Amino acid sequence: MRKQLAASPDKVWARPIFRWAGSKRGQVSRLRGLLPTKTFRYIEPFAGSACLFFATRPDNAVLGDINADLMQAYEVLATHPRLLAAKVHAIPATKRQYYKARRENPEKMLPLDRAARFIYLNRYCFNGVYRTNRAGRFNVPRGSHTGRVPDEREFYRCSVALRNAELRAGDFEQCLVDVRKGDFVYLDPPYTTARVPEEGQYGYQSLRSGDLTRVIRACKKIDEAGAHFVLSYHASAAVLAAFPTATTYALMVRRNVAGYSRHRRTGRELVVTNVDPRTGASPQ
Numbered sequence: 506m507r508k509q510l511a512a513s514p515d516k517v518w519a520r521p522i523f524r525w526a527g528s529k530r531g532q533v534s535r536l537r538g539l540l541p542t543k544t545f546r547y548i549e550p551f552a553g554s555a556c557l558f559f560a561t562r563p564d565n566a567v568l569g570d571i572n573a574d575l576m577q578a579y580e581v582l583a584t585h586p587r588l589l590a591a592k593v594h595a596i597p598a599t600k601r602q603y604y605k606a607r608r609e610n611p612e613k614m615l616p617l618d619r620a621a622r623f624i625y626l627n628r629y630c631f632n633g634v635y636r637t638n639r640a641g642r643f644n645v646p647r648g649s650h651t652g653r654v655p656d657e658r659e660f661y662r663c664s665v666a667l668r669n670a671e672l673r674a675g676d677f678e679q680c681l682v683d684v685r686k687g688d689f690v691y692l693d694p695p696y697t698t699a700r701v702p703e704e705g706q707y708g709y710q711s712l713r714s715g716d717l718t719r720v721i722r723a724c725k726k727i728d729e730a731g732a733h734f735v736l737s738y739h740a741s742a743a744v745l746a747a748f749p750t751a752t753t754y755a756l757m758v759r760r761n762v763a764g765y766s767r768h769r770r771t772g773r774e775l776v777v778t779n780v781d782p783r784t785g786a787s788p789q
């Protein structure tokens with residue numbers, strides 16, 4: 506631990522369309538320093554707003570997330586960025602319209618309308634939080650200081666990055682089934698601590714605290730396959746103990762995980778990786 510992670514000055518390809526609680530936007534320039542220099546397949550099984558992916562625009566990628574509505578929005582963003590941007594911009598940014606859109610049943614909507622609704626609600630909700638009730642319905646109140654919906658050009662740039670990505674909605678272990686030598690996997694699972702409310706933080710199917718063991722096991726399998734992994738997690742003794750020979754960087758970050766100020770604090774986060782910091786070499 507205790508190593509410094511240098512920032513990479515390269516320009517980012519695109520900014521993410523989504524506001525996402527737990528986004529690593531502020532760490533992108535440092536995380537990019539850990540990407541392999543040779544051609545590689547990029548895999549991100551906890552994609553969220555996928556800011557590292559959009560900044561990097563890899564030639565060959567797999568993006569996954571348990572949030573099926575998020576992945577559906579990425580599908581439409583990849584294929585119809587301009588139509589989608591127009592649809593989202595056409596929805597009035599009023600409080601009344603927000604709650605009307607929130608009441609709508611996405612399952613009864615056409616794919617383009619469904620994706621537009623998701624992007625709209627994400628933009629104007631409280632702090633980019635995704636939370637659902639027991640019935641799986643989005644229930645986050647409208648926020649303030651949400652910023653604007655990105656313009657059409659930004660939608661288009663994201664679609665260009667997504668053209669080279671396979672999208673896999675579902676649990677991270679399914680997303681990682683075919684990891685092979687030379688792949689690069691960035692894992693940014695939800696933090697499951699006693700302090701952060703788990704239920705519904707990213708929807709009801711989201712990771713629970715017992716699942717950290719599954720994440721650790723997945724990283725070990727990636728390493729055994731001869732692939733790179735980079736894991737972001739809060740400073741946790743369990744994670745440090747699980748990777749005694751890995752390189753670990755400590756970052757001080759302002760966390761905004763659950764979106765509520767009582768859970769927002771400056772904390773120490775870890776970036777754990779099997780990438781050799783001197784050579785950038787594969788583990789095997």
Ligand SMILES: C[S@@+](CC[C@H](N)C(=O)[O-])C[C@H]1O[C@@H](n2cnc3c(N)ncnc32)[C@H](O)[C@@H]1O
Binds near residue numbers: 525554675707
């Ligand atoms: C911390 S966020 C990722 C943030 C992302 N790195 C970014 O910069 O926006 C964690 C993500 O994991 C997803 N997630 C939760 N449980 C999951 C699971 N079991 N399998 C796959 N994704 C899961 C959530 O939907 C959420 O988008």
